Amino acid sequence: MNVKRKWLMILGFVFVLTVLAACGNSAIQSGSNSDSSQTDSSAEQQGDSESNKTVKIGSILPFSGVYASLGKDLSDGMKLYFDSIDWQVGDTKIELIEEDTEADPQVALRRVRKLMDQDNIDILTGAVSTAVAYAIRDEVDSNKLPYLASHAGGNDLTRAQRSDYIWRSSFSSWQIGHSMGEWAYENVGGKMYIAAADYAFGREVSAAFIEAYTAAGGEVVGEVYPPLGNNDYASYLTTIGGVEADGVYGFFAGSDAVRFVQQYEQYGLKGKLPLVGSGWLVAEDLRESIGNAAEGAFASTFWDYSLDTEENVAFVKAYEEAYDRRPTIESLEGYDAARILAEALTTLEGDVSNPDAIVDAISKVSFVSPRGPIEFDKDTHHIIQNMYITETILAGEKTDNTVLETIETVQDPGE
Template sequence: MNKKLFMFFSLIFLVTLLAACGNSAIQSNSNSESSNTEESTEQQGENAGEGTIKVGSILPFSGVYASLGKDLSDGMKLYFDSVDWEVEGKTIELIEEDTEADPQIALRRVRKLMDQDNIDILTGAVSTAVAYAIRDDVDTNKLPYLASHAGGDDLTRGQRSDYIWRSSFSSWQIGHSMGEWAYENVGEKMYVAAADYAFGREVSAAFKDAYTAAGGEIVGEVYPPLGNNDYASYLTTISGVEADGVYGFFAGSDAVRFVQQYEQYGLKDKYTLVGSGWLVSEDLRESIGDAAEGIFASSFWDYSLDTVENQEFVAAYEEAYNRRPTVESLEGYDAARVIVEAISTLGGDVSDPDATVEAISNVTFTSPRGTIEFDKDTHHIIQNMYITETVIEDGRTENNVIHTIDSVQDPGE
């Protein structure tokens, strides 16, 4: 055999050998992929067998509302801890996403929770704008959603959905509950000062409706921008009017600055200041100082509520987190209980969203805030509202509950 012929047959042999090795490697890889797929399927089967119920939570963990998000989250976890994260033999998995209080970011997070995490129930949202932004996706996908803070009226009115229920409050409940009491206990003429954004406007409108319906007169209104530092011009305007009191709606750092400057400009001695619970909330009064003394406010819960349920909640929260609970902590705690109670009613089967929201609608219990239940027409919580007075006790300001308005029900229109 000549040299060229030998090289030709050698080349054919080498190509055949490589092809055989390649087929073997491909077959081996195919077998490996098949094995991995089977393992993945088996793992999914095992996860399904474990019976995990996935609860998605959208809260702000960064940005201006981060502290509210943390308190809501801690309240939820405290209740889930109390039932060992189990209900009807199913494990509760809480998947939290940071909305950054941004509607578009929140929408992306909700889609991720639905499409990738396959959640069974959604809760959360501090910002009303966030709740409105996710409303259509929740409704279209028939995702049971329990709003645990956002208070915009329209969420359970014009934008009402079969799959959206609210366990927190509405703007109307907060503002309206103070109106009649202010007329009967403060006087016949009131001035309104509120932060200029949707929630501030809604709460103030509800107060004005109730106050004027009782016989009172609104003698003036002013709406400083949200995030305002200097209220001097607004307070100077108020100081020149004839009124018995001022209704103020401010929250966070705005509340701290408004209440402090209200005293500094001499209005505290001239007009009784009333407002929402956020004006003198648990997490702000230390920063406000003694300027908070004498303010009357309306809220659906307060640290000072003297009930067994509230005392147990406060003690458990302080033991777990070494700080006082806020109204947001209570909202998270109650939202978690509503979810657990609903799942329990269903025997742990949350596969049917219509059955799940029906179960939510039937939940009622005595919360640290008092007895709560849902209005099946509006999907909104029915709850007590409380009037508090801020006093100084043992060198610090405290809120005392001085009046209860039983079973306040949002009109839904």
């Protein structure tokens, strides 16, 4: 091989190496650009994810069984408020996951576990039955799951069974019964007979009424507790009719209220002894079934359709436009619970990573609701609210309620 040919081969080899090196650098640079592009894309996706955070709210309500209508009204009230804010606070989206408790404590417990373990909820709300609320209490507490009870009214939920993670936006048995006691003494008379359904809530409400009524100077001249779901009150009403009294305090709800109030008139007590009780005795969704027998009844409640305030008028209008029916007290409870949670999430800027911060934010929520001004008692975790004394009147061919008196800022005493 001559020298000239050797040099040509060396030069060719160097050229190939140079080209390969250039291609390698290009490939490396291309790979570097590709990785950088993927990183930027991932960052953009993460940014999009952060700007579209989703908070999961679990709701346990009865959608079947005896309390199904209450569950539906609570659900519709919640959805009405979330609709009004487009299911979003700031850059955080709200997802509502509902489960049917069937008003059964053991079913409810399974549903709550499902919401926590499978759906990974951040906050829990709901429960109509006090027995359901008590059944899930330990599960909520041990898992530090923030829970806003939106209906169940048993006293112990914010007393003996109080938990750092449970707050209640509805009412307590004590608030319902106690608020009527002094008013009944001053406006009905000094002797009262008690008739209430024989279950925990009926007993608690009656005890609270008796506490306030006797403290005001009244005397309870007799008590009777018919079983829950009773059809015939004849024997009880006959007994009441033979007692010297100024009035009767009755706690009944649902179909029991319909039958008791109707039979109260049928047995001649309506014109003889004024009937006083809780708002459920002559509730918005019952009076049509009760008919004119409800006329003249007095009741204590924390909300009524007839409240003539800017907030309530707007709420009623929005609810009727959305659902083509009147709202009930449960509709209002759902609406307020949704707003409380939304306002807490606004304070947190959607950050639900710390359950203690969530309940702290809930505790600080206050606003003027369709029911009036509301806030939380930070010791009992219970709502502070107005109570109203109503009278059922005949309005044309139907009955309606009218507010007679407002008892302001009623605060459950706790233990």
